[in-house]
Amino acid sequence: MYVTTNNRKFLSLNEALRCESEEEKKRAIIKKNEEMIMKIYELLSRVLSKNEWGIYFKGEPIEGFPTQDGMRVYRVNEIAPDTLYDAIEQESIKAEKEWQEKQEGRTEK
Numbered sequence: 701m702y703v704t705t706n707n708r709k710f711l712s713l714n715e716a717l718r719c720e721s722e723e724e725k726k727r728a729i730i731k732k733n734e735e736m737i738m739k740i741y742e743l744l745s746r747v748l749s750k751n752e753w754g755i756y757f758k759g760e761p762i763e764g765f766p767t768q769d770g771m772r773v774y775r776v777n778e779i780a781p782d783t784l785y786d787a788i789e790q791e792s793i794k795a796e797k798e799w800q801e802k803q804e805g806r807t808e809k
Contacts, residue, residue, distance in 0.1 A: 737792050741785045755779045 702716035703709050706723055710716035748754065756778050763777040 733792065733796070737785075737789050740792075741788050744784070744788070745781065755784060 701709055701711060702713055704716055704720045704723065706719075708716075708719055710719065754776065756776050760777050762774050764772040764774050766772055
């Protein structure tokens with residue numbers, strides 16, 4: 701009996717190798733996508749930093765905080781870097797799913 705890295709069991713060595721090869725291709729694609737997302741994030745962060753730009757919430761760009769004397773202190777409601785990374789990742793996943801659905805639609809015709 702042959703066991704692959706994803707714990708699937710096969711009686712045939714050839715089938716186990718084929719399954720492992722497919723899993724390795726999937727892992728390579730996932731790693732490539734993660735690297736692409738990180739490169740986009742790093743590029744965008746570098747451009748924002750270089751130009752002294754920021755990203756803020758459009759609906760509430762300024763956030764106010766009350767002080768003890770009844771006045772308010774304001775600050776720009778800036779988006780955190782990890783939120784930016786997550787947004788890039790989600791858009792990438794969405795675009796990939798749309799592309800796959802479009803490809804599947806073409807092959808069904």
